[in-house]
Structure formats: structure tokens, C-alpha cells
Amino acid sequence: MKVAIYSNDGFTSKEVATQLKEKIDASEKLEYDGLNPQIVISVGGDGTLLSAFHHYRDAISKIRFVGIHTGHLGFYTDWRDYEVKELVDSLEDDNGQSVSYPLLSIKVQYTDGGPDDSFVALNESTLKRINGTMVTDIYIKDEFFEKFRGDGLCVSTPTGSTAYNKSVGGAIINPQLNAIQVSEMASINNRVFRTLGSPVIVPPDETITIVPDSPKHNILTCDQLLISDRPIKSISYSICNDRIYFAQYRHTHFWKRVSNSFIGVHEDD
Template sequence: MRIAIYGNDNKMSSQVASKLSELINKSNVLELDELNPEVVISVGGDGTLLSAFHHYDDLMEKVRYVGIHTGHLGFYTDWRDNEVKQLVASLEHDNGQSVSYPLLSIEIKYSDGGRPDYMVALNESTVKKLFGTMVAKVYIKDQLFESFRGDGLCISTPTGSTAYNKSVGGAIISPEFNAVQVAEMASINNRVFRTIGSPIIIPPTESITIVPKVSLHNVLTCDQLLVMDRPIESITYRISKRRIYFAKYRHTNFWKRVSNSFIGSSIND
């Protein structure tokens, strides 16, 4: 089996990656292959795994991911930094088992006549304005839904619903649902301007299109990626036909991850 190791610059992560490389090189059934891997091992945290996901975007249908966390337990990292030997043993006995999660498809059109960009997000995408209030039309499946005024909008996947989406008041959604969630960031609601004022959830048969009133000075994020130097005409979001796959050696149940991360030991109090 071909393995790629993707780590951050943290001292602990570098030590774990080095130990992992050593054990893989000693294995009779595993080999290191950074260019054409079957399994990508992320060493760090959720941010590192997001970077690994985008680094190997062109191999998405061919690879499975495994996360080793060298800090606090994350949503995508199942193995601890002191469990490298156990992980290598699991890799050596791999039979192709996996669990998959939905992704967010993003189409960005520009008013300067340039070619559209197509991106995929594992967690979320946000649309904001560099300064002042963002004003935009929001369409659901080509039908005008509302005129938004506020700081911006957060569009997330089910697994990403526990990240930025949660911090702006969005709901946590099980990845069993192929759904897109849209949450408002500091919307303006008064006698003149009105928005729905709550998160909305869109099925795979529908899409969300955001059309900024002013194409300039808008900022779009796709996980850790940034688009800010182009005049954005519109952004369309929908559930991607592609999915991310994790090697299922002991992949933690989603709701157990939620409980561990946000409730923790207090659940027994």
C-alpha cells in the first residue's frame, strides 16, 4: 500500500511524522509515495487535515485519509501521537474499509469576464465584504429568497457544521444527510431590512446562489483558501458529487466526536 505523510511544522508533528516514516520503511507491505498515494496520513490537527485534503484534491476519488492529532482531539483525527505503531499495524492489515462524508461544491463567476473558478470545501465557505455591510441577493434553486444585509454568510457541509457554522448560530447536522447549511453572520433586521434570521438547510436537489450588489471588495473563503482580488459576480453552492473518504480502522462516530469536543467530561456530572 502506498502511503503519503502530510504534517505541519510543529515540533511534535515533525517527530511523529519521522517515526511514522521509519516504521513504514521497515514494513514489507507499506511504502512511502508522496505523489500517488492510496492513503494520506495527516499529522497535526484538523487544520493540517484540511490542508492535506486540498493538496491531494486531484486524487480525491483514489485516496483515503487518516488523521493523527498532536494537540487536542479534532473532528477528523482519530489517532493520538503515541499510537503510531498501532496505526501502522492497522495499515498493514488494511482491507479497504472506509467511511465517506459529503463535500461542498462552489462555482464562482467573475464580472471581469474571466473564467469561473470551481472549488470544493470540506468544512465551509464564507462570503464577506472587506469593509462595510455586505448586500447580496440570495437565490434558492434560481428563485429569489431574500436580500441579505450584514457581515456575511457561512455555507457549510454537515461535518463543517461543528466549525465556523456553529460559532455563528448554525445547527449541527449529521453527515448522514447530504445537505448544505447557510448561516447568517450579524444580519441587519429592522423595519426596512429583513432576512430569514435563522439557518436554512438545502437538499442535494437544490442550490444556493449569492449575488453581491457590488462585485468589488468581497472576500470568499473555501476552508483555508482565500479569494479576494477578483470582482465576484455570483457564487453558487451545492452538494458536490465528490466525497472524502477516511480509512475506517476505528473512525469515531460523529456524535461521539461532538460530545467529546463540546460537552466532554461534564456529561457524567
């Protein structure tokens, strides 16, 4: 089985990556291949795994990911930095086991006459205005839903619901649900202007479309990618046809991850 290692530049991460490479090279069942891997081991944290996902995006249907965290516990990282041997043993006993999560499809139209863009996000996409209030029309399944006024909007996947989406008041969604969510950032609600004021979750057969009143001076993000130099006509969000796959050698229940990460519940509490 062909394995690649994708590490951040931290000292601990580099040490772990070196140990992994040595054990993979010494294995009779594993082969190191950074160009055409079947397994990609991310060493760092959730940000490192995001980078690994986008690095191997074109081959996403042929790859399973594994995450080693060298800092704080992440939602995409099941292994600790001191479990290198145990992980390599699991790789050698691999039988194709995996779990998959939904991805976010993003289609952007511009007003400058240039080509449209298509992106895929693992966590979320946001739209904000560089200065002043952002005003946009929101459509769900091609039907007008509301005119939003505020700081911005965040559209997230279920796994991304625990990231930036949570910080702006969005709901946490179990990744077993094939859905996407749009959350408001500091919406303006008074006697004149009114929005729903709560997160909206849509099923896989519905599309969320955002049409800014002003195409210029907007900032669009797709995970770690940022677009600010082109006038945006519209952005359409939907569940992607592709999914991300993780090699499931061990399983941590989603709600246990949420509890450990945000509440700090202990068995002896």
C-alpha cells in the first residue's frame, strides 16, 4: 500500500514525520509515495489536514486520510504523536476500512467577463465585505429567501460546523447527516430590516445562492483560500458529489469529540 506524509513545519510534527517515514521504509507491506498515495497521513492538526486535503484534491476519490495531532485534539485527527508504531501496525493490517464525510461545492460567477470558478471546501466558505455593511439576497433552491444585511455569511459542512461556523452561532451538525448550513454574522435586525436571525440547514437536493447587491469589495473564502480581487455576481453552494474518506482504524464518537473539545467533560465528573 502506498503512503504519503503531509506535515506542518512544527518541530514535533517534523520529528513524527521522520519516524513515520523510517517505519514505512522498513515495512514490507508499505511503500512511501508522495505523488500517487492510497493513504495520506497528516501530521499536525486540523489546519494541516485541510492543507493536505486541498493538496491532493484532484485524487480525492482514490485517497483515504489519517490524522496525527501534535498539539491540541482535532476533529480530523485520531492519533497522538506518541502512537507512530501503533499507526504503522494498523496500516500494515489495513483491509480498506473507511468513513466518509460530505464536502461543500462552491460555484462563483463574476461580473468582469472572466471565467467562473468552482471550489470544494472541507470545512466552510465565508463571504464578507471589506468595509461597510454587506447586503445580499439569499436564495434557497432558486427561490428568494431573504435580503441579508450584516457583517457576512458562513456556509459550512457538518464536519466544518464545529469550526468557524460555531464561533458565529451556527448549529453543530453530526457528519452522518448529508447537509449544509448557512449562518449569519452580526445581522442587522430592527423595524426596517429583518432577517431570520438563525442558522439554516438544507438537505442535499437544495442549493443556497448568495447574490451581493454590490459585486465589488467582497472577500470570499474557501477553507484557507481567499478571493478578493474579482467582482462577484453570485455564489452557489451545494453538497459536492465527491466525499472525503478517512481510514477508520479506530473510531471516536462525534459527540464525544464535541464534548472533549468544547465542554471538557471527564468520566470522573
